[in-house]
Amino acid sequence: MAEAEIRFLFVDVGFGNATFVFTPAEEILLLDTGSVHTADRLLAFMEQNAIPRIDYLVASHFEDDHMGAAFKIAERVPILNYVDHGESAVYGKSDEWWGERRFGFHAGAEKRDTERYDNYVAVRNKARHIPMKVGDRAPIQGLEMLVVSGGGKELTRPLEGAGQPNPHCAGIDQRTEDDAEDGQSMGVVARHGKFRFIYLGDLTWNAANRLFCPRNLIGAVDAYLITHHAQSLPGEMGAYYHGISSCPPSEVFGLAPRVAILSLGPGGHRRGTSEAIQTVHKVPGCDLWQTNYVREGGEAGYNGAQPYIANLGEKSEKIPFLELIARADGSFTMTNSRNGFTKQYPPRAN
Ligand SMILES: [Zn+2]
Numbered sequence: 001m002a003e004a005e006i007r008f009l010f011v012d013v014g015f016g017n018a019t020f021v022f023t024p025a026e027e028i029l030l031l032d033t034g035s036v037h038t039a040d041r042l043l044a045f046m047e048q049n050a051i052p053r054i055d056y057l058v059a060s061h062f063e064d065d066h067m068g069a070a071f072k073i074a075e076r077v078p079i080l081n082y083v084d085h086g087e088s089a090v091y092g093k094s095d096e097w098w099g100e101r102r103f104g105f106h107a108g109a110e111k112r113d114t115e116r117y118d119n120y121v122a123v124r125n126k127a128r129h130i131p132m133k134v135g136d137r138a139p140i141q142g143l144e145m146l147v148v149s150g151g152g153k154e155l156t157r158p159l160e161g162a163g164q165p166n167p168h169c170a171g172i173d174q175r176t177e178d179d180a181e182d183g184q185s186m187g188v189v190a191r192h193g194k195f196r197f198i199y200l201g202d203l204t205w206n207a208a209n210r211l212f213c214p215r216n217l218i219g220a221v222d223a224y225l226i227t228h229h230a231q232s233l234p235g236e237m238g239a240y241y242h243g244i245s246s247c248p249p250s251e252v253f254g255l256a257p258r259v260a261i262l263s264l265g266p267g268g269h270r271r272g273t274s275e276a277i278q279t280v281h282k283v284p285g286c287d288l289w290q291t292n293y294v295r296e297g298g299e300a301g302y303n304g305a306q307p308y309i310a311n312l313g314e315k316s317e318k319i320p321f322l323e324l325i326a327r328a329d330g331s332f333t334m335t336n337s338r339n340g341f342t343k344q345y346p347p348r349a350n
Contacts, residue, residue, distance in 0.1 A: 007020075010289075012310050012319060016066060017031070018038075021190070025141035027140055032201075038069060043073060057083065060186050063113075083132055085131065101180050132150060133151060145188050149200060169209070177206055182201075182202040193327070195331075197222065197224075197324075198255060205248060208248050220348070222326070222348060231247075232274070252283060257283065262277065262280075264294055267294075267297060290310065
């Protein structure tokens with residue numbers, strides 16, 4: 001390679017996240033696996049794109065749409081290192097506890113989650129486990145990946161160059177804390193020269209506001225993999241659910257991304273509103289790229305321009321994805337696998 005580049009592939013796994021990152025040192029990361037239900041799809045994607053192994057599986061948190069496929073992938077492809085926030089915060093919780101935290105909950109429903117975590121830990125135990133805490137830097141070659149949230153904690157000191165007062169904190173409400181897995185999400189900032197990428201998993205309302213208010217501890221980024229698939233739940237659903245909304249304006253405007261990537265799936269958010277994605281639509285100069293066209297769950301409020309959407313719901317043998325190639329000067333290129341639509345982003349001014 002003439003110049004060191006970082007390559008991201010945002011795979012269409014429906015509702016969930018699965019993002020490959022290829023470092024200049026030719027190490028392969030998988031940032032979340034997507035659900036167990038799309039494990040075969042992810043494996044097909046790896047075959048189609050000749051991805052032979054995973055050096056680092058970075059699991060943002062222990063929910064099915066982020067790590068459920070790990071044990072299935074590990075049956076077929078080597079996964080050498082498991083990077084995560086440690087242990088599940090919800091493992092073994094009672095039906096009563098869960099009843100307050102999951103809509104449509106019925107007794108015994110959490111057995112599935114317990115099994116999935118057991119399956120994950122079983123394969124993790126066969127490889128190297130790298131638990132990470134806030135402030136840690138992942139031991140990955142050629143890519144600086146910093147942990148900014150995780151296990152219910154957030155960064156308290158600004159990243160280099162950040163820490164300015166955030167004008168988008170005014171009027172932001174305090175909500176109920178999330179003690180389930182979303183609120184434990186391990187958020188990471190990846191840096192390659194001047195290029196900045198952020199992914200906060202499914203980090204929830206209050207935790208995000210601690211990162212961005214009153215001072216913006218992160219600063220601006222180039223690419224933002226949208227937190228929690230842009231989930232907003234209305235106050236009428238109750239205090240707990242309202243608190244597991246994500247993407248407050250302090251975060252979205254504070255990051256001022258040039259591209260925002262939505263991995264939501266065609267079904268949208270059951271019972272959610274499009275408030276969070278509306279915030280993203282309002283960021284000046286930011287393009288919204290999507291793995292899926294959102295057909296349900298307030299579609300009118302979600303979708304951006306079609307050339308930027310990888311899967312419009314048509315049948316295709318090739319698993320759709322979005323590609324981002326980043327260079328150390330901060331410039332990057334986005335490409336949609338469906339139509340070959342590509343856009344160049346010059347280095348950020350300043
Ligand atoms: Zn999720």
